[in-house]
Amino acid sequence: RKEVEQDPGPFNVPEGATVAFNCTYSNSASQSFFWYRQDCRKEPKLLMSVYSSGNEDGRFTAQLNRASQYISLLIRDSKLSDSATYLCVVNPGGSYIPTFGRGTSLIVHP
């Protein structure tokens, strides 16, 4: 089993739709979790951290389920500019080496 798994997609949704991605991880000792966004031919950029209690930033909501070992990202009212690849990142406790998922591609169309 891969350490961090994501559905590669693409998720093809209309503007205004709500879309959700999940990411599963295998290391139960993982301590910190993030979602990154990567535009085509650009560097990954931190979108948001994922806290145990869940957190929201505008149209974006991230949640952590430690029991089932997955994190999720919900995007409400999708915009054309949300089209990108979303990378899930998991940090094992006590390690400097984060583990990246391969990403989920989102395409928002008019």
Add this chain to the structure above:
Amino acid sequence: NAGVTQTPKFQVLKTGQSMTLQCAQDMNHNSMYWYRQDPGMGLRLIYYSASEGTTDKGEVPNGYNVSRLNKREFSLRLESAAPSQTSVYFCASGSPSYNEQFFGPGTRLTVL
């Protein structure tokens, strides 16, 4: 603050040539990383440096060497480039709190 900077942005090499990719960060981070990204493969860690003076191999270190010159700078060297090293190379630095990473803009390398 510039964040993480990388040079060059683009490079074309012939097989067997050598080159050094430069990376610098101005965020006072201890940890720095070199990744490569190939289509369909995701990000793969080449080398990392947990702090100034230390370096360690990542998932795909063969064919590469690194130098942590000081706290700010972390360079990646290809001694004898091969076509299999054609890729996009990203440098990143990690914050000490939760180790979220900040990436440079990348170097697009083609080896002919």
